[in-house]
Amino acid sequence: MNIILAFLAVLVAIIGWWLSRQRLFSKPWLETGVPPMIAEASPVAPQKLGLGVFLAVIGGLFAMLGSAFVLQIDATPWQLVPLPRLVWINTGVLLSSSLFLQFAVTAAKQGEAQLLNWSLAAGALSTLAFLVGQITAWNMLTTSGYVLAGAPAASFFYLITGLHGLHILGGLVAMGAVWLRLARQPEPREAQAAVALCALYWHALLLIWILLLALFTGWGNEFLALCRSVLR
Amino acid sequence: MGDIRHEANAELPPLEVPDVMPPHAHGWWAKYVFSQDAKYIAVQYACTALAIGLVALVLSWLMRLQLGFPGVFDFITPEAYYQFITMHGMIMVIYLLTAIFLGGFGNYLIPLMVGARDMVFPFVNMLSYWIYLLAVLVLVASFFVPGGPTGAGWTLYPPQAILSGTPGGQQAGIVLMLVSLILFIIGFTMGGLNYVVTVLQARTRGMTMMRLPLTIWGIFTATVMALLAFPALFVACVMMLFDRLLGTSFFMPMLVEMGEKLSYGGGSPIAFQHLFWFFGHPEVYIVALPAFGIVSDLIAVHARKNIFGYRMMVWAIVIIGALSFVVWAHHMYVSGMHPWFGYFFATTTLIIAVPTAIKVYNWVLTLWRGDIHLTLPMLFALAFIVTFVNGGLTGLFLGNVVVDVPLSDTMFVVAHFHMVMGVAPIMVIFGAIYHWYPKITGRMLNEAMGQVHFWVTFLGAYAIFFPMHYVGLVGVPRRYYELGEPAFISTPVGGLNAFISVAALIVGAAQILFLFNLGWSLRHGRDAGSNPWRATSLEWQTPDTPPRHGNWGESLPLVYRWAYDYSVPGAAEDFIAQNDPVTPEPPGGRL
Numbered sequence: 062m063n064i065i066l067a068f069l070a071v072l073v074a075i076i077g078w079w080l081s082r083q084r085l086f087s088k089p090w091l092e093t094g095v096p097p098m099i100a101e102a103s104p105v106a107p108q109k110l111g112l113g114v115f116l117a118v119i120g121g122l123f124a125m126l127g128s129a130f131v132l133q134i135d136a137t138p139w140q141l142v143p144l145p146r147l148v149w150i151n152t153g154v155l156l157s158s159s160l161f162l163q164f165a166v167t168a169a170k171q172g173e174a175q176l177l178n179w180s181l182a183a184g185a186l187s188t189l190a191f192l193v194g195q196i197t198a199w200n201m202l203t204t205s206g207y208v209l210a211g212a213p214a215a216s217f218f219y220l221i222t223g224l225h226g227l228h229i230l231g232g233l234v235a236m237g238a239v240w241l242r243l244a245r246q247p248e249p250r251e252a253q254a255a256v257a258l259c260a261l262y263w264h265a266l267l268l269i270w271i272l273l274l275a276l277f278t279g280w281g282n283e284f285l286a287l288c289r290s291v292l293r
Numbered sequence: 294m295g296d297i298r299h300e301a302n303a304e305l306p307p308l309e310v311p312d313v314m315p316p317h318a319h320g321w322w323a324k325y326v327f328s329q330d331a332k333y334i335a336v337q338y339a340c341t342a343l344a345i346g347l348v349a350l351v352l353s354w355l356m357r358l359q360l361g362f363p364g365v366f367d368f369i370t371p372e373a374y375y376q377f378i379t380m381h382g383m384i385m386v387i388y389l390l391t392a393i394f395l396g397g398f399g400n401y402l403i404p405l406m407v408g409a410r411d412m413v414f415p416f417v418n419m420l421s422y423w424i425y426l427l428a429v430l431v432l433v434a435s436f437f438v439p440g441g442p443t444g445a446g447w448t449l450y451p452p453q454a455i456l457s458g459t460p461g462g463q464q465a466g467i468v469l470m471l472v473s474l475i476l477f478i479i480g481f482t483m484g485g486l487n488y489v490v491t492v493l494q495a496r497t498r499g500m501t502m503m504r505l506p507l508t509i510w511g512i513f514t515a516t517v518m519a520l521l522a523f524p525a526l527f528v529a530c531v532m533m534l535f536d537r538l539l540g541t542s543f544f545m546p547m548l549v550e551m552g553e554k555l556s557y558g559g560g561s562p563i564a565f566q567h568l569f570w571f572f573g574h575p576e577v578y579i580v581a582l583p584a585f586g587i588v589s590d591l592i593a594v595h596a597r598k599n600i601f602g603y604r605m606m607v608w609a610i611v612i613i614g615a616l617s618f619v620v621w622a623h624h625m626y627v628s629g630m631h632p633w634f635g636y637f638f639a640t641t642t643l644i645i646a647v648p649t650a651i652k653v654y655n656w657v658l659t660l661w662r663g664d665i666h667l668t669l670p671m672l673f674a675l676a677f678i679v680t681f682v683n684g685g686l687t688g689l690f691l692g693n694v695v696v697d698v699p700l701s702d703t704m705f706v707v708a709h710f711h712m713v714m715g716v717a718p719i720m721v722i723f724g725a726i727y728h729w730y731p732k733i734t735g736r737m738l739n740e741a742m743g744q745v746h747f748w749v750t751f752l753g754a755y756a757i758f759f760p761m762h763y764v765g766l767v768g769v770p771r772r773y774y775e776l777g778e779p780a781f782i783s784t785p786v787g788g789l790n791a792f793i794s795v796a797a798l799i800v801g802a803a804q805i806l807f808l809f810n811l812g813w814s815l816r817h818g819r820d821a822g823s824n825p826w827r828a829t830s831l832e833w834q835t836p837d838t839p840p841r842h843g844n845w846g847e848s849l850p851l852v853y854r855w856a857y858d859y860s861v862p863g864a865a866e867d868f869i870a871q872n873d874p875v876t877p878e879p880p881g882g883r884l
Contacts, residue, residue, distance in 0.1 A: 066619075084501065091297055092855070093297075095852065107413045107494050111414060111486050115482075121521050125525045129543070132567060133543070220541075
């Protein structure tokens with residue numbers, strides 16, 4: 062459960078920082094009148110805040126999966142799944158889609174409609190390529206004997222990559238909605254906020270994917286072994 | 294009063310989200326069924342939760358009939374008994390308590406109490422309800438599939454949950470249960486995003502976080518906790534669904550069933566317990582924190598006194614919320630874990646008693662020399678305090694490893710958690726409904742029926758659960774379909790069990806009177822007016838009762854003070870509404 066606790070510790074730090082700005086030591090019973098709002102200095106759009114909270118939930122979900130993965134290491138004769146080389150290519154593809162979306166944000170900011178369209182298209186295509194690549198990687202693993210109902214490490218690989226892929230798919234649906242709106246009202250600057258949200262979501266899922274890779278390849282294992290020996 | 298005064302004519306700060314009227318619904322369906330108005334969604338949530346809660350109530354009757362009068366009712370087979378236990382527990386904890394506190398009261402009160410027109414994302418909010426309803430329907434469907442609902446116990450521990458020896462384990466029961474939970478979590482997440490962002494950003498001008506009523510602090514903190522705790526249950530459900538349907542072995546060790554080796558192997562059942570309780574313990578506080586918040590407001594309003602130690606109350610809510618994430622393994626003392634683990638979790642568990650005790654002291658000190666009106670909401674609030682203290686005290690026993698080990702599998706635990714997590718929050722739900730029903734419908738609930746409901750429920754709950762502690766202490770195990778005459782129980786408890794069962798039947802009947810009252814008063818209740826309790830918080834200051842679409846008419850209210858200005862010296866009335874700009878001079882001048 063180390064991973065989820067570490068994740069929560071980060072969230073607690075963020076929440077603590079926010080709480081520290083809410084004048085928790087003020088005495089509301091002695092104050093009257095309309096004081097200036099505290100957060101007025103940096104108003105975040107509700108959509109962005111909403112996405113931020115949602116990403117925290119998604120982060121919690123994958124941290125929980127990571128924790129379950131690590132819990133199992135102790136419980137069974139553990140053998141990591143040898144990742145096909147394709148997975149690394151997929152990682153590169155996901156990275157590129159994240160970059161394309163960042164281009165899209167810049168294009169929207171500068172009002173360049175054509176560049177925005179192309180970047181979004183490239184982002185969507187590379188994301189689709191990532192998903193197809195992941196499914197191909199599944200097939201390769203299955204044919205080499207690492208089936209879903211086999212050793213727990215393999216089951217975890219399918220489960221976690223599957224859930225990650227579903228979240229990416231959800232992102233594509235949202236991106237499609239942005240695109241539809243853009244097609245109806247081709248004004249790039251108005252779409253800027255929505256495109257920026259897409260980009261943020263993609264970056265977050267890329268980050269989660271890289272952390273998951275660390276788990277699958279066993280990079281994180283030495284560190285985790287250290288944590289476990291401390292707790293033991 | 295008024296040590297810090299912000300000038301009345303000072304420039305007003307800007308709103309964080311623009312004041313736009315939420316879109317008007319056109320047509321009957323869009324207005325009443327697929328409504329995006331948080332007030333309608335709240336009522337939909339609450340009605341659905343109460344309806345499914347009624348099912349769980351009937352299940353508890355059936356269980357008590359079996360325990361009180363074993364062998365009399367032929368249709369209650371051992372399988373059916375386990376199904377009743379499972380569904381009763383799951384429905385009460387998730388589909389009633391969680392849904393009604395956050396989906397019901399959260400939706401109704403957050404926009405009104407913070408001075409917003411609606412939730413920030415109304416469409417997502419509507420989806421949240423419909424997915425919740427779908428989750429409930431999937432759950433109900435499991436009663437009608439071959440094999441019936443799952444009988445795995447509400448904790449759904451593997452491996453038994455998905456094996457053929459458990460009712461519904463190899464049939465559709467467990468699958469529907471898991472799917473329903475997954476749907477519930479998805480639906481809740483949609484609602485939860487709304488509650489959090491609305492509290493953070495849609496507060497009206499002047500409503501600082503430290504001026505929020507404690508109800509909102511409780512619901513807000515509980516929502517944040519739920520958003521972080523539910524993923525653990527989500528992961529556990531998905532993994533178990535994989536084990537059940539796709540043959541993986543996440544939670545399944547190597548097993549021999551009826552002399553036959555199953556294809557499972559290599560998984561860890563304890564991992565499920567960790568995941569489940571990582572959600573399960575925060576869940577206790579996800580239900581308790583809104584209850585804490587609401588009860589603080591009920592007591593302040595009906596004792597005509599400001600809440601004692603507002604800041605401390607806020608801190609306590611936040612600290613309880615944070616601590617509740619590091620106590621989960623106290624549900625696993627008997628799982629064979631490392632003794633140091635038990636030591637750590639016993640310590641954190643007992644530390645939670647500190648902020649919780651602070652809250653209890655503050656409620657009592659709020660009552661101290663207050664102008665206590667023994668209205669129905671106040672009666673229920675008092676019943677909550679007493680019950681919560683009772684349940685909390687037995688928690689001290691069970692929080693200690695050495696005491697817990699012998700008690701863990703007895704009826705003592707059943708009595709403990711029903712006091713602290715069943716009866717106590719339900720008292721708050723009743724109190725809150727009696728308190729806010731006039732705002733929701735414009736009519737008062739019938740007082741006579743309410744009094745009968747309160748006294749039967751309150752005294753009846755003690756008639757049920759006090760003897761149950763004793764039954765547990767003499768060693769009666771929980772989860773047993775039938776006791777027989779075991780040698781390890783020195784005192785015969787048959788008579789007590791029959792008494793408990795009769796009390797449970799009577800208490801259950803009183804709830805049906807309550808539901809009748811909800812319907813009857815809708816038409817025949819006394820006209821409530823806009824602020825029958827003469828309360829200060831914003832929801833009572835709406836231009837219309839019940840509040841119309843958009844809540845506030847032309848312009849949003851301005852908030853000039855905190856929510857607890859009761860019995861202020863020198864004031865014309867014994868309360869000053871939050872949006873009242875006039876601050877009275879105390880008699881004898883300012884200090």
